[in-house]
Every structure is written in C-alpha cells, then in structure tokens.
Amino acid sequence: MNKEKDDDLGLFSALTQGIKPLTQDKRHFKAPPKQKRELEVKTTQLHADTYFSDTYQPHLPLEGAMRWSREDVDSYEVKRLRRGDYQPELLLDLHGMRQTEAKLELAALIQACIKQHCACCCVMHGHGTGILKQNIPMWLAQHPHVKAFHKAPKEWGGDAALLVLVDIGDSPQWS
Numbered sequence: 001m002n003k004e005k006d007d008d009l010g011l012f013s014a015l016t017q018g019i020k021p022l023t024q025d026k027r028h029f030k031a032p033p034k035q036k037r038e039l040e041v042k043t044t045q046l047h048a049d050t051y052f053s054d055t056y057q058p059h060l061p062l063e064g065a066m067r068w069s070r071e072d073v074d075s076y077e078v079k080r081l082r083r084g085d086y087q088p089e090l091l092l093d094l095h096g097m098r099q100t101e102a103k104l105e106l107a108a109l110i111q112a113c114i115k116q117h118c119a120c121c122c123v124m125h126g127h128g129t130g131i132l133k134q135n136i137p138m139w140l141a142q143h144p145h146v147k148a149f150h151k152a153p154k155e156w157g158g159d160a161a162l163l164v165l166v167d168i169g170d171s172p173q174w175s
Helices: 003-015 037-052 073-085 100-118 131-142
Strands: 065-070 091-095 119-122 146-149 162-166
Touching: 037 100, 065 073, 065 131, 073 146, 073 162, 091 100, 100 119, 100 146, 100 162, 131 146, 131 162
Parallel strands: 091 119
Antiparallel strands: 065 146, 119 162, 146 162
C-alpha cells in the first residue's frame, strides 16, 4: 500500500511540475454589506413583532369616541387631539390591508415619526368589516412611543381614522 501511495504521489508531482498557484485577487468571501433599506425593513418587522400582540386588551372606552392616553400624559392633550389642535404631519392609509401588513405599516409609521420628529400622525383604517378599526387602537396602546390617540376630526377622516400623538423624545436623533 505504501508503494502505491508513493507511486501516486510521484505521478501527481510529475503532472503538476511547473504549475503556479492562482492568486485570489478578484473575489472576496466576506458577507456582503446589508443595504440600508433591507435593514430598515428588518427593524420594522422586529418592532411590529415586539410591540403588537393580538391577545393584549387595553382599557379602551366602550362608548363615545375612541380615545386613549398613557398615564403620564395630561388629559388636556387628548382634548387637543379631539379638537384638532394637532395637525398630523404623516398620514398612513391602511385601506385594504391585512392585519399583518397593517401591523408592519403601523410600526414603520411610528418609527418614521420618531426619525422625522413628527409629534402627530393620522392613521386611516376605514370602516370596512371593522377588524382594523378594532385592532389598531389595541396595537397603538401597546407601543411605548405612543402617548395618546383620539378619533380624528372630520377633516382628517372622522370615525374611519385616528390621530396619534407620538413621543419623539427630548433629545435630537441623528439617524
């Protein structure tokens, strides 16, 4: 057996004599850099999965206009939302979307508000079958950056929309 290995090794050496190894100068085998858009989509999906649960039931009003505010938010802010003192800077139209799509878009809207320093936004869910109309307030009440929301005034959609007050923080964000 040893003799066969030596013969094979000698034959291989004879065949490869004078051959230079190739230099690897064209291809780099690192992980390709992630695109900015791809990172934003992953972040949005992570936020939607983290913040929004379909089983959580916040204390929402059964009668009257749909409204909610965190405990640390003054009730006057909700009144200002109701009166239309806040003008929404970003609008999100969820008409025709499924629940999973709406969750992702809602998370992306809140992230965009924080990134662009928009304190108020409008979420238009429509009337439809009422599934989004029921779930969006529950999802908004779970998000830590949502300070308050109220049924939108007529000019911003009335019963088919919500005005959302977002906590954009005190310190400026440069991202």
